[in-house]
Amino acid sequence: MENLIIPRHVGFIMDGNGRWAKQRNKPRNFGHKKGAENVEKVVSACFKSGIEVVSLYAFSTENWGRPKDEVDKIMDLLYKFLIKYEKTLIKNEIRLIVSGNKPELSKVLFELIEKVENSTKAFKKVLNIAINYGGKQEILHAVNRLLKDGKSAVTEEEFESYLYTKGLPPIDLIVRTSGEQRTSNFFIWQSAYAELYFTDALWPDFNEQELESALSWYAQRNRRFGKI
Ligand code: FPP
Numbered sequence: 001m002e003n004l005i006i007p008r009h010v011g012f013i014m015d016g017n018g019r020w021a022k023q024r025n026k027p028r029n030f031g032h033k034k035g036a037e038n039v040e041k042v043v044s045a046c047f048k049s050g051i052e053v054v055s056l057y058a059f060s061t062e063n064w065g066r067p068k069d070e071v072d073k074i075m076d077l078l079y080k081f082l083i084k085y086e087k088t089l090i091k092n093e094i095r096l097i098v099s100g101n102k103p104e105l106s107k108v109l110f111e112l113i114e115k116v117e118n119s120t121k122a123f124k125k126v127l128n129i130a131i132n133y134g135g136k137q138e139i140l141h142a143v144n145r146l147l148k149d150g151k152s153a154v155t156e157e158e159f160e161s162y163l164y165t166k167g168l169p170p171i172d173l174i175v176r177t178s179g180e181q182r183t184s185n186f187f188i189w190q191s192a193y194a195e196l197y198f199t200d201a202l203w204p205d206f207n208e209q210e211l212e213s214a215l216s217w218y219a220q221r222n223r224r225f226g227k228i
Contacts, residue, residue, distance in 0.1 A: 005219045007172035009053040010046060011194070013186055014039070016178025016202030023202075029073040034204035036077040040085065043127060045208045047092065049215060053126040053168050057186050061101070061134035078131060079109050086116050095123040099164035099187075100133035101141070126168060135188035138164055165190055173218045177203045195221050 014035055021031030046054045059074055089096055098113045142162035171191040179200045197214045
């Protein structure tokens with residue numbers, strides 16, 4: 001992995017948990033559990049390879065439309081993940097940011113998120129988890145706060161300081177698993193110039209070799225940012 005151009009900020013659209021479980025004749029929630037277990041491995045491989053910011057799409061504003069049992073299970077997995085992972089974040093000096101409409105989450109999850117964000121806020125590497133997140137909603141939320149603050153015109157930099165990802169570099173690479181080729185309202189402002197990598201691997205099967213393939217592919221891209 002040496003000599004590769006490593007992206008600073010990588011976003012993962014972790015798709016395919018349901019299909020992974022179905023292939024094994026298991027309930028969808030079994031796939032989410034495996035998916036959550038895989039998060040830890042992939043995140044640690046990312047930081048090991050030199051990536052500075054990892055963003056994960058864990059729960060979109062549209063995901064509330066799933067059956068209540070599935071929504072409850074994903075929320076429970078997120079809660080358990082944060083309880084368990086806080087120590088690792090501190091040990092490895094990783095800051096947690098949760099992007100999304102947090103006050104709409106359950107009180108226990110909301111308070112836990114605030115606690116972990118606070119206990120890790122001094123660190124430079126960032127794990128940014130999108131929970132109850134939608135890109136359009138994020139932009140509207142920023143606009144409404146700008147209006148409330150009495151602004152009538154802002155620069156790009158000022159606008160970005162109203163996004164959940166304030167202070168983070170733009171997304172260089174988006175990886176989406178499970179063969180779907182769309183970005184589904186995932187950090188649409190921050191990924192304006194992102195390279196898009198799609199793999200057929202289902203999220204629970206996405207491993208270190210898969211990450212290496214994505215990073216090798218990225219390193220060969222010629223990023224022009226609109227220039228020639
Ligand atoms: C997409 O698969 C996955 C989700 C909507 C949930 C993602 C959640 C996790 C991986 C678990 C918790 C996350 C963390 C950060 C611990 P899908 O259900 O849409 O799969 P399908 O397209 O095969 O049905």
